[in-house]
Amino acid sequence: MTEPESVESLAFEVAFQELEEIVARLEQEEHTLEESLQLFERGQSLARHCARLLEQAELKVQQIIQDDLVDFEGES
Amino acid sequence: MSQYTLFEPLVWTISDLTRYIRERLESDKNLQDIWVQGEVSNVSRPASGHLYFTIKDRSASLRCVMWRSAQTRQVYRLQDGDAVEVHGSIGVYDQGGTYQLYVDLIRPAGQGILFQEFLRLKDKLEAEGLFDTALKKPIPAWPRTIGVVTSPTGAALRDILHTLGRRYPLAHVILAPSPVQGEDAPARLIEALLSLQRIKPRPDVILIARGGGSMEDLWAFNDENLARAVSASGIPVVSGVGHETDFTILDFVADLRAPTPTAAAELVTPDQVELRLSLAEAADTMVYRWGQLSQSKKQQLSGLNERLMRSNPQVAIRNQRQRLDEIERRLISQVRHFLQLRRLGLEAFSQKLVALNPHAILQRGYAVVRDTGGVVIRRQRQVTPGEKLNVQVSDGVFGVVVSENQAAVGEQND
Incomplete structure (x- = not known):
């Protein structure tokens, strides 16, 4: 196993996909206890990370003006 | 009919005559499946839901009826004074003694020409292969950045932002504002599309959207140059223009057609409700699986431990010891038995000895x-x-x- 990237720095979709892979591996393969524990712990922190990202997410809206990005305020 | 005949002249009943007229009219191919143009008057919408109106030109008028069932596909809403083209078949209303047009489609006058143009362009681009499914770029399931080409003040943008915020607030939306109708709309739409292809971060997908409207309102999306710009886009494009029933050239050339702007936003994003469910499910599965794994490891461990204990030398020694005790016990019992036998023999012998005692003689x-x-x-x-x-x-x-x-x-x- 290569040194895994820190969970905190992962983008949501990357973390989510890795989580799905881990669940699939835990379900389908036989591992040593050590490996299983590592997968389990990483999966847990990925799940927490994803949930936190969703919880904190707020749609970011910008618009292009003269090839530059400026925040879009939009009339409500 | 003054001529005398042998028989009474034929006298029709009104019903029979009306039925005869209706059959004549309804069997005339020239009166079925026709387009008629005129100006609308006397629009009436009774509670039944059916639509009654008259169309007329300078010297004639035609009564029209559109059944409620035929109106479900009708987006255009009719008003007195409108110049329209209506499609349907001539029939007879027996009770009223009138013929009328049974309408199944109404469109504003002049749309026929636009429609012809639409078909011409569609055929041309289709022949060029711009609509080939092989050219369609896949829509990413997890867009990080979503480009939107639409009017910054339109309902379409409001719907899209609302939908994205509800479903996938992780997205970064980049709006490329453009008018969505009018003379310069096609050129501005193209420029907006191009600006999204230059911007960093590069959008993963681009929505081109506009709310509902008449065919003229949506005409900018039937522009040939816009179609070519979409086809050339390196970023997948999703169209969400008008209502479900509206089709534009953009819909055919886009990598994915959504019936409405809201639907376009839904098609390009996962729903966070489902994501949360998946997350919870994944967490549950992991806990369950971990429990299973550690349980089975525990069992393996205790199995191994048992085997280990069995192969413990102390146990072997104890076993040997026990065997030794066993042998010893058997030995003692054998000796006792032997002695017992001997004692019995001795007694018999001593009795014999008594018998042989010389003192007795x-x-x-x-x-x-x-x-x-x-x-x-x-x-x-x-x-x-x-x-x-x-x-x-x-x-x-x-x-x-x-x-x-x-x-x-x-x-x-x-």
Whole structure:
């Protein structure tokens, strides 16, 4: 196993996909206890990370003006 | 009909005549499946939901009826004074004694020309292969950045932002504002599309959207140059223009057609409600699986431990010890048995011994004679006259002297 990237720095979709892979591996393969524990712990922190990202997410809206990005305020 | 005939002249009933007229009209191909143009008047929408109106030109008028069932596909809403083209078939309303047009489609006048143009362009681009499904770029399932080409003030943008915020607030939306109708709309739409292809971060997908409207309102999206720009886009494009029933050239050339702006936003994003469910499910699965794994490892462990204990040398020693004890126990019991047997044999022997005891014979009157040296005298020639001998009888010993030595009675023949 290569040194895994820190969970905190992962983008949501990357973390989510890795989580799905881990669940699939835990379900389908036989591992040593050590490996299983590592997968389990990483999966847990990925799940927490994803949930936190969703919880904190707020749609970011910008618009292009003269090839530059400026925040879009939009009339409500 | 003044001519006299043999028979009474044929007199129609009104019903029969009306039915005859209706059958004539309804069997005339020229009166079925036709387009008629005129100006609308006397629009009436009673509670039944059916639509009644009249269309007229300078010198004639035509009564029209559109059944409620035919109106479900109708987006255009009719008003007095509108110039329209209506499609349908001529039929007869028996009770009213009138013929009328049974309408299934109404469109504003002039749309026919636009529609022809639409078809011409569609055929042309289709022939060029711009709509080939092989050219369609896949829509990413997890867009990080979503480009939107639409009016910054339109309902379409509001719907899209609302939908994205509800479903996938992780997205970064980049709006490329553009008018969505009018003379310069096509050129501005193209420029907006191009600006999204230059911007960093590069959008993963681009939505081109506009709310509902008439065919003229949506006309900018039937622009040939816009179609070519979309086709050339390196970023997948999703169209969400008008309502479900509206089709534009953009819909055909886009990588994915959504029926409305809201639907376009839904098609390009996962729903966070489902994501949360998946997350919870993943967490549950992991906990369950971990429990299973550790349980099975525990079982394996205790199985191994049992086997280990069985192969423990101390256990082997204990087992050997036990075997030794066993052997010892058996040995002792064998010896006891042997001794027992011997004791029994001994008793039998001693009884025999008792039976053979010479003292018992002395009791019966026999005596044992010994010389002074204690040697038992068995033969006559062992003694000489005058020799002292000891005689033992049952209760004691007395001495005798040999008087003479005669040949024994029993040994005369020796």
